[in-house]
Amino acid sequence: MTDVTALQRLSRTDAPKPAVGVIHLGLGAFYRAHGAIYIAEAMAKSGGDWGIIGVSLKSPTQAERLKPQGCAYTALELAPTGRIAHHVEIVQDVLVAPHDPAAVLTAMADEAVKIVTLTVTEKGYCHEPSTGRLNQNHPDIQQDLADIANPASALGFLVRALDIRRAAGLRPFTVLTCDNLPDNGRVVRGVVLELAELIDRDLRDWIASECRFPATMVDRIVPATKPEDIDALGADIGKYDASPVMMEPFRQWVVEDDFVDGVRPDLGAVGVQLVANVTPFEDMKLRCLNGTHSSLAYLGYLGGLTTISDTVADPDYAAFVKGLWRDEIIPGLTPPEGVDLHAYADALLARYQNPAIRHLTWQIAMDGSQKLPQRILTQVGEGLDAGRPMAGLILAVAAWMRYVGGVDDAGAPIDVRDPMAQRLKALSDAGAAPQDKVQNLLGLNDIFPVSLTGNAVFVAAVTEAYTGLAAHGARVMVARAIS
Ligand code: CS2
Numbered sequence: 001m002t003d004v005t006a007l008q009r010l011s012r013t014d015a016p017k018p019a020v021g022v023i024h025l026g027l028g029a030f031y032r033a034h035g036a037i038y039i040a041e042a043m044a045k046s047g048g049d050w051g052i053i054g055v056s057l058k059s060p061t062q063a064e065r066l067k068p069q070g071c072a073y074t075a076l077e078l079a080p081t082g083r084i085a086h087h088v089e090i091v092q093d094v095l096v097a098p099h100d101p102a103a104v105l106t107a108m109a110d111e112a113v114k115i116v117t118l119t120v121t122e123k124g125y126c127h128e129p130s131t132g133r134l135n136q137n138h139p140d141i142q143q144d145l146a147d148i149a150n151p152a153s154a155l156g157f158l159v160r161a162l163d164i165r166r167a168a169g170l171r172p173f174t175v176l177t178c179d180n181l182p183d184n185g186r187v188v189r190g191v192v193l194e195l196a197e198l199i200d201r202d203l204r205d206w207i208a209s210e211c212r213f214p215a216t217m218v219d220r221i222v223p224a225t226k227p228e229d230i231d232a233l234g235a236d237i238g239k240y241d242a243s244p245v246m247m248e249p250f251r252q253w254v255v256e257d258d259f260v261d262g263v264r265p266d267l268g269a270v271g272v273q274l275v276a277n278v279t280p281f282e283d284m285k286l287r288c289l290n291g292t293h294s295s296l297a298y299l300g301y302l303g304g305l306t307t308i309s310d311t312v313a314d315p316d317y318a319a320f321v322k323g324l325w326r327d328e329i330i331p332g333l334t335p336p337e338g339v340d341l342h343a344y345a346d347a348l349l350a351r352y353q354n355p356a357i358r359h360l361t362w363q364i365a366m367d368g369s370q371k372l373p374q375r376i377l378t379q380v381g382e383g384l385d386a387g388r389p390m391a392g393l394i395l396a397v398a399a400w401m402r403y404v405g406g407v408d409d410a411g412a413p414i415d416v417r418d419p420m421a422q423r424l425k426a427l428s429d430a431g432a433a434p435q436d437k438v439q440n441l442l443g444l445n446d447i448f449p450v451s452l453t454g455n456a457v458f459v460a461a462v463t464e465a466y467t468g469l470a471a472h473g474a475r476v477m478v479a480r481a482i483s
Contacts, residue, residue: 020052022052026154032073033222034222034247038267045266049112070089074237077249079354085237115174118188129370148199159203162206173211174214175211177213183279183282188213229244280336298399301414303474303478309354320478327388372397376393398438404421424444439463
């Protein structure tokens with residue numbers, strides 16, 4: 001094992017620092033491995049002032065790790081055949097919103113800033129997943145409404161910064177969401193306008209007419225960095241990087257080309273697809289990738305499988321996920337022009353099999369209450385309506401129900417991370433028999449739409465799947481699903 005503390009810290013080179021043009025809200029590993037790298041490449045290729053200031057909305061950890069190394073970091077590309085370390089210098093500073101909200105607002109209100117990008121995860125939009133409407137009872141939104149000069153939520157920062165720009169006679173920035181939500185541009189626009197309206201009707205109207213909220217589809221598998229990754233990287237590059245990111249070689253970014261005054265980095269020069277309609281790409285990715293990721297995460301975790309690559313190394317799980325694509329997911333999709341969805345699914349399986357990517361099923365299982373609707377439930381409803389058998393995805397829904405009950409197939413407790421974790425466990429515990437537990441969870445209409453809970457075929461199938469999982473475990477049920 002390398003003694004990483006003996007290594008010299010990673011630092012910036014003395015290349016000139018680009019001026020800031022982007023503020024990023026929610027500086028996690030994904031954006032540093034995806035959007036930030038594309039923007040850095042676009043600037044290297046075509047110029048422009050697109051340096052990034054990152055903002056952490058909750059924890060100071062990222063700032064504490066990155067600032068002592070000048071905000072430079074290593075992005076480690078992990079292919080089955082080897083690894084490539086990229087040195088990334090696009091981030092200029094990291095601000096911690098709860099420590100100094102005024103500094104964040106000042107940065108966002110700077111005229112030089114043209115784009116605010118976001119990766120705040122599904123729950124960061126403070127919306128009701130089943131309707132897309134702003135959840136006005138969300139504690140962060142309550143805090144925004146009580147004191148918008150010191151916002152708590154990403155939406156509060158957007159609204160307040162836009163207000164400051166309007167008052168100063170400046171143009172708004174483009175709001176570029178990079179989260180895995182269907183129609184993510186429309187969702188963020190909707191909740192920003194709802195919040196703005198609660199504060200000032202004129203502000204709402206100005207944002208509605210002047211601001212732009214392009215939709216995007218983002219894709220790159222970026223497992224959370226583990227302590228042993230930091231250690232191994234130290235041995236590889238001979239420097240201590242406190243905050244490297246681990247990423248697969250594959251990446252894709254599809255962006256609706258609708259920016260304020262048309263101002264943006266030259267993303268097209270570095271492989272970003274700039275299109276008029278992102279929806280077919282977003283549906284393909286959310287359903288084929290994220291839908292099966294979540295399915296494998298719950299069924300894999302319950303069955304004692306630690307990573308996605310371990311899960312698809314099991315022939316039954318591999319056959320199961322192929323069946324999901326072939327019989328349940330692809331038949332419900334309209335492919336983007338020129339895309340062969342079966343080839344897309346084959347490529348996905350190869351990405352999942354990459355043994356160099358240790359993506360924990362536990363990590364993907366997080367926040368299921370926020371992910372299930374768009375990843376699985378919508379397509380289950382549509383499939384059943386079209387008369388397709390949706391037994392595999394329904395088994396995945398039942399596996400999520402088992403998972404949030406908090407005990408795996410070996411009887412070990414599960415550390416369930418979800419904004420609704422306590423409520424989910426209480427509902428599960430309140431039912432004695434499997435059908436009561438299922439019934440209780442189906443009562444959550446912010447997750448399950450009535451169109452689904454009112455569908456007797458769905459209710460019977462999910463109850464049967466849950467009962468099977470409780471009696472035989474996930475591995476047996478996955479094997480049965482393919483036979
Ligand atoms: C994953 C995604 O954690 C999860 O929920 O499904 O982060 C997934 O790895 C990315 O969307 C891939 O682009």
